[in-house]
Structure formats: C-alpha cells, structure tokens
Amino acid sequence: MSIRTVLTYALLAVASIVVAFPLLLALSYSFMSESEIATFPPPLLTTRPTLDNYAGVLDTIPIGRYLLNSFVVSTAVVFGQLITASLAAYAFSFLAFRGRQLLFFVFLSTLMIPWEATIIPNYITIRTIGWLDTYQGLAVPFMATAFGTFLLRQAFLQIPRELWDAARIDGASSLRFFVSTVIPLSRPILGTVAIYGFLSTYNQYFWPLLITNQTLMRTTQVGIAQLRFEETLRFGLVMAGVIMVAVPTLALLVLGQRQLVRGLTAGAVKG
C-alpha cells in the first residue's frame, strides 16, 4: 500500500467514526447501568455490560408489536407509492397530453406544503371514515409521493424513445408497454424509491401519535417517545429503545446502500 492509500484509509476511518459517533455512543450506553452513566467524566465504554436496559424496554412497552405495526404500515406505503408513482411518472414521461406540465407542477407543489397546514383536516377525515387506530389510517394518506414520482420520471426519461416507438408500431397498448418494458428496465430506481419510502414512513412520529388511541396500534417512533416520559429520564433505557428501533432501518441501509446510490446515479437527479 502506498502512503497515499494509508492516509486515505486513515481519513476515511476518522471521518466515519466522527459521523457515526452519536450512534456508536447510543449503542455503548444501552449496555450501561444508570449509575455508570451518571458518573463523571462520562465513560465511553462500560466496564460492566448489562442487558437490564433492554429488559426494561421489553417491560415498559410492547416493542415487538410496535415493530410489527411499523413494518406493516411501511411496507403497505412502499407498495402503494410504487404503484401510484410509477403510473404517474409514466404519464409524465411517455404520454403526451395537454396540461401535462401544469399537472407535474401540481405534483411537485405538494412537496412544499407544510404538514401542519393539513394535519387537522386530515385527522377529521380519517376519523369520519372510521380509520382511527387502523393500518389504513396510518398508511393510505402517504401512498402518493411527489418525490418518488419525480425520481421515477427522471429515470423513465432515460429509457430510449426507440423502444416506445417500436412498441407502438407493434400495436402494443400504452399499459402493456408500461408493464412489460418500462417497469422491468427501472428496477434500480424502483428499489431506491422503495427504500426511501420505507425509511420515511418508518420514521414518522406525529401522525401515528395523533391517530392511534390504542396502545396496540402504536408504531416504533411513538413507542420510543413513551420511554422518555419515565418520571426521571433514564438515558440507558432510552438508548436501548433507540437501538432496538434503529436496527431494522440500519440493516435496510446496509443491504440497500449500493442500491440507493445506483438508483440515483441513473441520472435521476439530473435535469
């Protein structure tokens, strides 16, 4: 190895540790007893690792059920988004019709609307149709995505027009071309949209807090906040909860990191 390579690795290692430091710290603290955390100077690693905090989390909140709920909801949102966004992106990239630009802007404008401006009417809607405390209530409002549509449209625009022309000469319908050509060619970007949709749904806090009244319908982020309401803030317990909730998404990232980059590289964020 050249000196240059060694230096590069050293730089990478230092930068990685600094960026991941808060997470590593959370991991370390989750194995510490409360009295060890309270000592000064603050310890980096525990001398007496304990699983008490994890046991405490399992005792305090039904974390297994919360994880299940988050998975069901996030997966449902991902499938919903893939369907709605790919259909819309297809219209925005392959179909020519009047008002297309305007409608595309309408889509993008949804990105700019702060959630506070819509959350109370949305609550009333969900409650009127009887969706409080249901998976539908948690998932359906998020099944359309302007961001995902935008990414997919950019990717679809990279698909050679010749394929489209050839398909039309063969008499294929637009729906057929969409299903048999566009979708298979766009797997990487669909994966990116799926990962992104999963992460953002899984990490939601306020909406699930608002529309779930039963303990059994709560999601992970709400559960974590519940740990904070202990009469004295117990950092060890909270950090154990943090780790339990973050592990699934971190695992998804480990598996999907290359996918994310590749999906976005395909010209997705270019003009």
Added chain:
Amino acid sequence: MEGKMRRLATLALAFTMVSAACGGLTPGGGSDSSALAPAKDVAPAATITWWHAMSGVNGDALNKIVAGFNSSQSKIKVETVFQGNYDDLLAKLNTAIASNAAPALVQVYDIGQRYMYDTAQVVPMQAFIDRDKFNTNDFEPAVINYYKYQDKLQSMPFNASTPMLYYNKDAFKEAGLDASKPPVTFTEIAEAAKKLTKKDASGATVRFGFGPSIYGWLFEQLMATSGALYADNGNGRDNRATKVVYNSAAGKAILDWWKAGVDGGYFFNPGIDNDGAANAFNAQKTAMYIESTARLRGHITTIAGKFELGTGLYPRPDSKPKEGGNIIGGASLYIMKSRPPAEQQAAWEFVKYAMTPAVQAQWQSDTGYYPIVKAAYDQGPSKEWSTKYPQFLTAITAIRESPQNRMTNGAVLGVMPQARQRTQKMIESVLLGQATSQVALDAAVTEMNAAIDKYNKANP
C-alpha cells in the same frame, strides 16, 4: 372522464367540508345543565376507555388500580390508554372532542381545568355526587378546593402533589450546615446555597447550591407561598379571569432572588428541562432543588446509597406571609358528555372505586402522590410508606398547613398552558440578562392579557 373526475372532486370537497362542520360542537359555556337519570335506571356499560398520562412507576400503579377494579366486579371493564404527557393528552383530547372521538373517562392536569369547563363537553362530577349523595366530607380540603369551580366539583381529583425542597444532607454536613434544618426563606436559601457551592482549582463550579428548572409551575407556587394572586377575580375563581397580575412586588421579588442567585454563581440554571434539573441533583451537581412530591419515589431509587436525601418546605419570602401556602398540583378525572349515559355511569362506578381508602393508600405507596381521602392514612400501605420514607411527611405538612384562600387555591385560566409557557420565557429572559425583572414581568403580563382577552371572546 374529466367530468367524472370533477364530480368526484366536488363530492370529496363537499364531504370533507361537511365533516369539518359537523366536527364543530354546539357552543355554550356552562356545563352543569345536564340532568342525570337516577342511578337505578342506568345500567353501566360493559367496557369503557380511560385516557391517562401516567408512565413508568406511576403508570404501573394506575394499571394496578384498574386491574383491581376489573376483578372486583364482573359488569364493567375499564381499558386504559397511555396518551403521552399531560400536554400531549390534552392536545389529543382536543382533536378528539372536535370529532366526537373522546373516551368516557379522561385524566387532565390541574391547569386544564378552565379549558375543560369551557369545552362544555364534561358532565360535572358534582352531578353524580349529588345524585348518589356520595360523601366527600373526608376529602383533603386543599385538593377539593382546587378542583371546585363556583362550589361545584367539575372533576374528581385523582393524583395530587405539591412541590417541595429536595436537598442533599451529605452536602449540608460537608458545608457545615445543619442537615436537619433545611432553609425555607429566600434569604436562607441564598445563604445556604452560597455555602454549598464548590469550585475546583481552575475556578469551574463542581457543585451549585441550588438548581431549580425554569418551570412555570414553580413560579406559580412561589407566587402562592408569597401570598399573592396570579390572576384577577380571585385567581379566576370568583369570576372568569380577565387579566394576569403577577407583575406585582411579589413577582418581582421572586425574579430578583432567582436572578441574583444565578448571577452570583450559586444557583444552577438547567433551563426548562425538569429532567435535567433532577439529573443534576442526582449527580450531585446541585445540592438543593425544588420539584413535585411525585418525583420522590424516583429520587429514592436513583440516589440509593450515594447520599442522604432530605426534604423541606417550599421556598417563600423572608416575611413568611401568613396567607401564603402551596397549591395542589397533579391531575383529575373527567367524565365526558359525548359518551352514552351507560358509559358515564360505568366511569362513575370506577371513580367511586378509585376513591376508596384502601385504593388510595395503595396508590400513595406506589407513587408518592397524596391520598385524596384522609381515611387512607389509616390504611396499612400508607402507614408503612410514611415510616419508610419520612421525607414524604414534609409534603403532607406543607399542604395541611397551607391556609385555604384564593391565593393557595391556585389560578384558573383557559389559557393556563400558554400562560405557563410565557412565564418560562419571562424567567429565561431575566436570567439571561435580556431584560430587567420588572420589564420582563410587564411584557409577559401585557402579552398574556391580550391572549386572555382573545380566549374569552372566542369562548363566550
């Protein structure tokens, strides 16, 4: 296709507008007009839901009461739902009320009292008490007085607490102070705090004498121990309050004392973070602080063995005003009007159960809240608890010795949560040196009076 879409959109719009309009409720201020059917005519519902804000040890204790009730009879099942802290719970309740999704029984914090009254969505507890001639003679007067509005109980007090002084006896001994005599007046606390403050070689403070968090409730309590009013019209109890009046000499004295302590380096400022203040006390970064009796149990467990914990009366001005005392804090139970009478009846059955001396004594020993019913003190668990944790007796003394008047009954304001936020901002601005005490007080009062005016107009 286009026409269909437009029809669909119009339909959706109309649908949502209508539902929003229906979400709004019939106006009307007073809520004691409801005449209840005789108890014998109402069969209680089989299941009711209770929203609460108790977590950790206190949440376990609450569920224990419910389990006891559910197994004590076979007709009614109470289901509990934890809805986050008091603020979160009220926010959820408000959204639920607007769309008729409120449960039969709700635990709401002390300062939500006027708000609950103004929603007109509550069946006053007094209606049940009067109908069944339920005896409240044995209830703790300070508690019952807090929750009475115009001589009627709107809700049933459930968990009651007051703030007190927590101090580190070991630190007292180390500083040459009498560990059996905690300071009470502003000057005594300042003097003790100076002696308790410890610096290391580099001049950095390793221990502060006193470290109260910037918590609006503590300011309200300091006004009460100063024997001063927080709001006009008898703290909003003789008539609906139209102004806050804490920009008085009493309010200024509190801020000046606090500011001098922080500037002098013997008071620690943990910010608005109550947990931070408790953590600092546990970690011996502060030697004294003020907090609710409800934290006693938590402190005893965390401190265990590290140092000896003492408790004392809540701070008050040097003159120790005779009409001053502590206000009861905590929360109470409301029965909601929007649920059918059968559910209200079931909720009332549960409330009666929760008020029995045995349950109250258990609740006290599990949590650190006061019993609402005095007879509870004669029960086993309560006696054991007081012997084991004599620190708790301070709290009982504080509330028993508080004179009962408008000042110690506490303020009732529709905008009380907002008023609390505003006093916190006021204290911060003084401690950070952004404004002098009188300027900060006046600014807060002016802003709050506008908010009260707005609230009173919007909720006639």
Added chain:
Amino acid sequence: MGWTSRDARSFGIGLAYLAPSLVLFAAFVFIPLAQSIYLSFFNTRSTGAITTFAGLDHYLELLTSPAFRSGLVATTLFAAYTVPIGIALGLVLAVLLNQRLRAINVFRTMMSSTIAISAAVGALIWLLLLNPSLGLLNYILSLVGVRGPEWLIQPTTAIIAVSLTTIWLTLGTNIIVLLAGLQGVPEEIYEAARLDGARGVRMFTRITVPMVSPSLFFLLVVDTIAVLQAFTQIHLLTRGGPVDATRVLVYSIYQDAFQNFQFGYASAQAVILLVLVMALTLVQFRFVERRVHYQ
C-alpha cells in the same frame, strides 16, 4: 386553442394514469390545505369550531407581532446554519467516499447511516450528548482545552445545537445523493482535466463542483424545504426556547394549534409558511438553477 377529440382522448388516458395519485393528493393534501386557508380567516373556539369571521385579522396581528418576527429570524438562522454547511460537508465526505478502494462500502454505509435515523431517535441521542451534567460533547471539548457552552440554555448556542443535530440528521441523505452525482460523472472528464494539469483543489472547484451541480441544486431545494418544516428535533431538544431562540415558524404553528388551540391563528401562520416555502423555491429555480451545469 380548442380541444379536439384526440386531445380529450389523450388527456383522458394521461389522467387515468395520474388518477390514483391525484385522488390521494386531493383528499389528503389539497382539500385539507383549502380548509386551512379558509380557517385562517376565522376565529375559532378552543375545540376548533368556527365562531366569527376574522377577515385579515390574524394576518395583521402576525405582521405586528414581535414573537412572529423573532420566529422568522429563528427560521432564517436555522436554515442558514443548516443547509449550506450540511451540503458542503456532504460534498467533502462524498468526494472522499467516491474512490475505488477495498472495503469502501463499509465507510459509505457508516457515513450515510444517518439516513436511516429518525428525527426522534437522533434528537434523543443528541439530548444525551448535549446534557449539561452527563454530556460527552463538553467533556470532549474540555479534553482539548475548550470550555463548552451550556448548549441548550443560551439562546445563541441553542440554535446552533439544534442546527448541529439537523446537519447530522440530513448528512446521510446528502452523502448518498452527492455520491450518486459523483458516480454519474464520466471518468474521461477527469482524465481530460488531469491532462490539462488540474489537481487537488483546482480539480474540485473547476470540475467536480460544476459536474455535480445538478445534485447540489437538488439538495439545496429539498434540504431547504425539509429544514423549514423540521419539528421533532426542536420539540425534543428545546421546545422552542430559550426565550424563543429556536421557536421557528413550524414550532409556533404547533404551539398555537396543539397547545394553545388557536386554530385560526395557527392556520394563518401555516399559510404564511407555505407562501414562504413556495417563494424560496421559486427564487432558487429562478436564480440558482442558472448556474447549474446539466449534461
């Protein structure tokens, strides 16, 4: 510009593909938004029921309110601290990560890990780091001889603390997007530049930055919108304090709607926030996008 039957037909087909998204957007974004705008012209009871017509009262009150003005200042500061630093840091790290090295994916995953972390989780961890009595951040600073501030107590440092947390939270996304941008740059361009003698900083400013400018612009727009809507970390770290230093617009909307129950007033602020976001986005497209180099 009349519509032929062919126009109508193609429009119908296009709309059919858009319908699932449009129905959802209508139901959960546009109609609720219309209701909020409507609500901003009315007074409400604390339960949310409309009482009287307020006209422009809420808007006029906001214009003269010092609290609202300080909220705008806090929002501007927050965005100014968070967005440029977050993107710059992301770019430096992405360049570092854009190398063909053994095990590079380990470093890529570690550095982009915050994309998987929710604001709630991130804020709880930073609450621990910044804690005045137990916090590690000040302890680490003290090791290098710096006396750390009381992060969440002082107004000037509280906004920095919240910004730090937010930069950390968005770093993962920034790195991923920029890494993708860098990987899309053809190797020949670097080769050509190298032949012209470009190295190091010059290569970075003359070649790398222009080549990833579409990604940088994309992040500028997306991060600005995200920062203007950030709520959870502020709620868990400072609750808008001290003395309103971190009470950004989104947080005051939350307090007025969900704590003070003034829905009309809160709605008016939400409308102003929306206008602000839209205006900023338009400005970015109008003035910044010109400097973006598209391939």
